[in-house]
Amino acid sequence: MPLLRSQQSLTAYYTAALAIGDTTPENLQQAVTPEFMQLLATTSLTGSTRTALDIGYGAGAYAIALAQNGFEVQAVDRVAAELFTSRLPASDWAAHIRAVCSPIQHYPITEPVGVLVAKDVLHYLQRSDVYSVLDTAITVSVPGSCHYLQIFTDIDRTDPDGKPVGIEDELDSTTDQLITDLEQLYRGWSLHHTTTDHRESDRSTGRPYFHATKVTTIARRGNP
Numbered sequence: 716m717p718l719l720r721s722q723q724s725l726t727a728y729y730t731a732a733l734a735i736g737d738t739t740p741e742n743l744q745q746a747v748t749p750e751f752m753q754l755l756a757t758t759s760l761t762g763s764t765r766t767a768l769d770i771g772y773g774a775g776a777y778a779i780a781l782a783q784n785g786f787e788v789q790a791v792d793r794v795a796a797e798l799f800t801s802r803l804p805a806s807d808w809a810a811h812i813r814a815v816c817s818p819i820q821h822y823p824i825t826e827p828v829g830v831l832v833a834k835d836v837l838h839y840l841q842r843s844d845v846y847s848v849l850d851t852a853i854t855v856s857v858p859g860s861c862h863y864l865q866i867f868t869d870i871d872r873t874d875p876d877g878k879p880v881g882i883e884d885e886l887d888s889t890t891d892q893l894i895t896d897l898e899q900l901y902r903g904w905s906l907h908h909t910t911t912d913h914r915e916s917d918r919s920t921g922r923p924y925f926h927a928t929k930v931t932t933i934a935r936r937g938n939p
């Protein structure tokens with residue numbers, strides 16, 4: 716039976732890290748991936764379809780990249796929005812980011828979505844919430860839209876004594892199960908999955924405490 720950490724402790728952890736600009740062992744302050752910039756460069760979205768939703772935006776690199784590339788961005792995270800908005804410059808692009816403090820599973824996704832980003836966040840949600848959030852996002856996605864997902868699977872997390880640690884209500888999926896579920900959810904879209912081995916270690920002791928597969932999925936909805 717693993718030790719279970721609460722969702723509140725998770726929010727407290729990210730709040731503390733973001734308040735001091737700490738990068739954390741998972742590299743919370745990292746820049747957006749080249750594949751994401753490539754995805755933005757190849758999207759055919761124009762005009763009122765240049766809308767984006769960034770789920771679990773963290774330090775905000777993806778929300779910023781989207782706004783700087785002409786998107787109207789909704790950015791939703793459990794941490795206080797001021798942690799992000801207070802760091803934004805008074806620039807034209809920053810005015811196009813609307814940051815909201817909410818668990819994504821309680822956030823009404825009603826506006827049309829051109830680009831969806833859900834990077835390193837959906838593994839924290841329970842399975843039914845992951846699929847209902849994605850299903851709703853698919854429903855409101857415009858023709859030509861793309862979804863950029865990075866989701867951890869096969870997670871092995873341990874405490875300093877080597878005991879297994881879980882987070883309450885987390886997805887806890889295998890890679891095969893996740894890919895099967897995504898193929899089902901995104902029927903009719905073009906899907907591309909890649910998997911990489913992911914490890915994190917304690918910065919002071921070097922002790923490895925998180926090992927997982929990172930599944931990256933790029934889903935594109937065709938134009939009719």
Ligand SMILES: C[S@@+](CC[C@H](N)C(=O)[O-])C[C@H]1O[C@@H](n2cnc3c(N)ncnc32)[C@H](O)[C@@H]1O
Pocket residue numbers: 725726729741743744745770771772773774775776791792793794817818819820833834835836839840
């Ligand atoms: C590992 S960080 C990822 C940040 C960012 N997406 C990136 O890749 O740089 C996870 C973020 O998801 C947020 N988060 C966790 N559970 C969430 C939920 N149920 N709804 C919204 N945000 C959540 C955390 O507060 C944290 O900011």
